[in-house]
Amino acid sequence: MFAAVMVFAIYEGTKNTVTMIANGEKEEVKTHAETVGAFLAEQEIKVGQDDYLSHTAEASIDKDIVIEWTEADQFTITVDGKPTSAWTTSNTVEDILAKADVEITEHDKVTPALNEEVDANTAISVEKAYEVTILDGLEEKKVWSTSTTVADFLKQHKITLSDLDRVEKDMDELILPGSEVKVVRVEKVTDVVEDSVKFAKETKKDSSLLKGSEKVVQKGEEGLVEKTYEVVMENGKEVKRELKGEKVIKEAKKQVVAVGTKTVVASVSRGTDTKAAAPAPKKAAASQPAATSTKTTKTAAPAQSSEPSSSREFYVSATAYTASCTGCSGITATGINLLANPHLKVIAVDPSVIPLGSKVWVEGYGHAIAGDTGGAIKGNKIDIFMPDRSAALAFGRKQVKIKILD
Incomplete structure (x- = not known):
């Protein structure tokens, strides 16, 4: 024992x-x-x-x-929604992810934080970051983001919005890879501008002026108005303008124009018969008694001078026209009806050279009145009225002397 x-x-x-x-x-x-x-x-x-x-x-x-x-514990890790696991004796999130061969960047979102200690019952989540484009007003930049809402994304990147600014995505919409977040910067400004106001035109008839002529009685003046606009700007560009008020700085002054209504009717010069004494008979021979007899006969009065005197005379290029052309009204610029009065002597003139209504004498045509105008009658040119087309064609074009009689 x-x-x-x-x-x-x-x-x-x-x-x-x-x-x-x-x-x-x-x-x-x-x-x-x-x-x-x-x-x-x-x-x-x-x-x-x-x-x-x-x-x-x-x-x-x-x-x-x-x-x-x-003894190692098994930890469950979710990377972008896909589960994986790792066995390790370490209890910090960073070591667990390293054991699981999950690479982490500074932009990734890890829950819980990398330095936290966890147990096997703790779920570890990793959201890998991706690039997102931000268009903030006129500024464009690339940033990193994880799957989050637009509202959280803006908060994460410290993008603040004013009451008028807008984001062209719903605030609860998820930010996905390749997304573009557009922030429109909106502002309202007041714009005050001065604008001219056109003057009105008023016409009134004037019987002292020849028909077709005009005279400015009162010169018009433009007015001035101050306009206040509310302007909406988006990213510095005007997109809307609304008139909020007007203030008259200067009233417009209307222009008054007198329009002539006076009509001039041309007259034809006619000759006047006169009485002339017949010449006395020759004295008889001395052996015969003298006999005298007196007899009155009618003879034509001396013709008027073919070239009257005038204080103003010059040469012009003359053509001829007729009132019976296709589409012609037969009414002159001064209101003379040439179709009803085919034997009147009328010429078309440039009013800046020969005033309308003037009495004139034309070499080879006689006394006439400046009663018409024409589009091609400019400067020292006249157009002579003929009663028929053949006479107008026969006249052709020639240089003639003209005298202004009044």
């Missing part, structure tokens, strides 16, 4: 003491195991490839030793 006790005491006394720290719990164990691996097998501890073991399985146990073993 004593021998058995001694043997047992010797056996126990030769064991090494192993301090085992398993998953944070400490326990001292006596063992004859020569290696760490044999000791763990003796303790029925299976070490996984991701577990933490302070010594290798081949390490020898030849004296008291402290062995630390931490």
Whole structure:
């Protein structure tokens, strides 16, 4: 019995003491195991490839030793909605993601934060960042974003909106890869401008002026008005203008024009019969008694001078026209009806050279009145009225002397 006790005491006394720290719990164990691996097998501890073991399985146990073993936990990670997992003994998010070979950039969104400590029941989420284009007014830039709403995206990038600004996306719409967020900067400004006001024109009949002539009685003057507009600007460009008020600075002054209604009727010069005494007979011969007799006969009066005197005379280029042409009214610019009075002597003139209504004498035509105008009659040109077309064609074009009689 004593021998058995001694043997047992010797056996126990030769064991090494192993301090085992398993998953944070400490326990001292006596063992004859020569290696760490044999000791763990003796303790029925299976070490996984991701577990933490302070010594290798081949390490020898030849004296008291402290062995630390931490069993790895399985962590679930979601990357852009796709699940993956990692076994590790570390409990920080950053180490867990590294174990899972998930690369993180500064723009990615990780929940919980990288430096937080978690347990196996904690869900780890990673949202990978992607480029998004922001058009802020006239400024365009590329930024990084993760899947979030437009409202959160603007807040994340510190983009503030005024009451008039607008975003051309719904605020609860998700920002997706390749998205473009357009912010329209809107402002209202007041614009005050001065604008001219056209004057009105009034005409009134004047019987002292020849028909077809005009005279400005009162010269018109433009007015001035101040207009106030509310202008809507989008990204610095005007898109809407609304008149809010007007203020008259200067009233417009109407223009009054007198329009002539006077009609001039041409008259034809006619000769006047006169009485002339017949010449006395020759005296009779002396042997014969003298006889005298007086007899009155009618003879034509001396013809009028073919070229009357005038204070103004010059040469003009003369052509002839008729009132019976196709489309012609037969009414002159001064109102003379040539169709009803085919034997009147009328000429068409340039009023700036020969005033309308003037009495004239034309070489080869006689006394006439300047009673008509014509589109081609400019300067020292006249057009002579003929009663029929053949006479007008026969006249042709010639240089003639003209005299202004009044």
